[in-house]
Amino acid sequence: MRDIETLIEGLVKGDKLALAQSISLVEKDHADAWDILSHAASVSGSGGQRGYRVGFTGPPGSGKSTLVDTLTTVIRGDQGRSNPTVGIIAVDPSSPFTGGALLGDRIRMEGHYSDSGVYIRSMASRGSHGGMPNVAQRVATLMEAAKKEYILIETVGVGQTELDVMEVADTVVVVLVPEAGDTVQTMKAGLMEIADIFVVNKADRVGAEKLAKDIEQSLNLIYEESYWRVPVLLTEATAQVGVQELRTTIENHRAAAEESGELQQRRRRRRRAQFVKTIEEKISARFYALLAEDEVLRGLLRRVDDGVSDPYSAANEVLKDQRIRQRWLSMP
Amino acid sequence: MRDIETLIEGLVKGDKLALAQSISLVEKDHADAWDILSHAASVSGSGGQRGYRVGFTGPPGSGKSTLVDTLTTVIRGDQGRSNPTVGIIAVDPSSPFTGGALLGDRIRMEGHYSDSGVYIRSMASRGSHGGMPNVAQRVATLMEAAKKEYILIETVGVGQTELDVMEVADTVVVVLVPEAGDTVQTMKAGLMEIADIFVVNKADRVGAEKLAKDIEQSLNLIYEESYWRVPVLLTEATAQVGVQELRTTIENHRAAAEESGELQQRRRRRRRAQFVKTIEEKISARFYALLAEDEVLRGLLRRVDDGVSDPYSAANEVLKDQRIRQRWLSMP
Secondary structure, three states: OHHHHHHHHHHHHOOHHHHHHHHHHHHOOOOOHHHHHHHHHHHOOOOOOOOEEEEEEOOOOOOHHHHHHHHHHHHHOOOOOOOOOEEEEEEEOOOOOOOOOOHHHHHHHHHHOOOOOEEEEEEEOOOOOOHHHHHHHHHHHHHHHOOOOEEEEEEOOOOHHHHHHHHOOOEEEEEEOHHHOOHHHHHHOOHHHHOOEEEEOOOOOOOHHHHHHHHHHHHHHHOOOOOOOOOEEEOEHHHOEOHHHHHHHHHHHHHHHHHHOHHHHHHHHHHHHHHHHHHHHHHHHHHHHHHHHOHHHHHHHHHHHOOOOOHHHHHHHHHHOHHHHHHHHOOO | OHHHHHHHHHHHHOOHHHHHHHHHHHHOOOOOHHHHHHHHHHHOOOOOOOOEEEEEEOOOOOOHHHHHHHHHHHHHOOOOOOOOOEEEEEEEOOOOOOOOOOHHHHHHHHHHOOOOOEEEEEEEOOOOOOHHHHHHHHHHHHHHHOOOOEEEEEEOOOOHHHHHHHHOOOEEEEEEOHHHOOHHHHHHOOHHHHOOEEEEOOOOOOOHHHHHHHHHHHHHHHOOOOOOOOOEEEOEHHHOEOHHHHHHHHHHHHHHHHHHOHHHHHHHHHHHHHHHHHHHHHHHHHHHHHHHHOHHHHHHHHHHHOOOOOHHHHHHHHHHOHHHHHHHHHOO
């Protein structure tokens, strides 16, 4: 218990090593993770969030990493004490076998290495209990406890993870490039509905203006009276073009979402989801422990393994078994 | 109970309407779904799988749908009684708001409309309890109970869903096109490790041969002595070129996986996952029911909603509460 207290103390002081260790414990579903999370969340007055979370999503190769890096540079300005601090969560489409996601960290850290107001962490999009949004949310909470004011969350690849980002972010930025495919693909993938801000990056390339216009037209088609009208920005992240404007637009969305109550609603939904998921996870963890030690359960598992029982009938047997339920229930 | 019995009877006879209704019940997590699944799984002697499941994955626009359709035509041949029957599960990257995935069904059905040996069903990649692989697996089990011998599962988009396909399939086919990006992207996305067969589709286009060679070289780099050497095929699905060869290669992989014991292992892992996930889901469902009716729990939820309690401390309170635990596990 001593060690955890020291860790939490370091975390809320903004100590980088304590933050790194806390994140590792949470990613590993370590038993102490819940203590750390409770403390980290209670540091904030608003039930677990005091930073502002911006999600970046879009197809691979659209330059999200560069955009996030450049935006970080803009936010940090002269790196003076009064500038907001930044935490970056890079969600990598990791190989199911090798894990991946480590090399990138090191390469990217270099740009902000000398700036103690920036903390970068990669995480695999796969394999963690409860999936990416669940873990990203917790990592964000830890970063915020460690005094990071902006949390930038960047996902890679079109698919589940892309849409999940809206479960984590206060503002969702969808990043596209001219060659990323047509607008129909974008709409099909559900990106139209989750975007708070569209960015056409690599705007010096052929087709950028046209893509921006296409998106605007599509947005007009689905537009309903709302607290916010989704803008389409043009950026060249590598040349820092349009990135200051992106920052301002994020702030504008923040203000609009706050005034309309949309921000409070999103955060409320998120807190509720974390509450329920945490309970589910803990109950599942107990079941896994029971599965390893209970003889009857192990026997059933063997029957399923060998194809003697089908998985659904076997599951039903477990749930009807009073003794197993009792053991499960009485686990610490 | 009468109705469910009739439904199951129809299902195992191969009745299309009964199959469609059963799938809908499973997708909706209907209370009767488990009865149907138990029956469907027990119809098969091998603990829940009697068909052969082939997964198709790769970036959007690689022509997977056309390839799956053409392969179906090849498998069905003259549609004679002795040809294998086919079930197709098309996983769509559905919009989180509109659901999507319906129009596609109708358009695609037309090609096989007159053939009662083919059944096509789309499902959303998102929103279902336990995620795509979980639901796809169950839908596959239902299709197999309805006497479909080949189950072709097709996913869209690079990301989580793409990799998940290996949790469902006996053979994984990764489909690429010359313009789909370079080999590095493919390796980064983890597709190299999950492929049992690579297909370079739209092989009439510039760069197809080069892409095939690049993949072969990458495969050589990571190749280890194994039961199977991953082949790279060239196809033009729209012109039916190379599709017969793909079918033969799938059969070859099947034979090799069966002989080496790899197939039995994959299926064993899958059964085990279904057993554990089914228990987790049912326990979660009970918790949601309790959350709606228990006054103490509702009070806690309100505190979380309002940001008065942080989600992690509140979750901990629930798990320590003997009365709630008792109620939870004593629910039917």
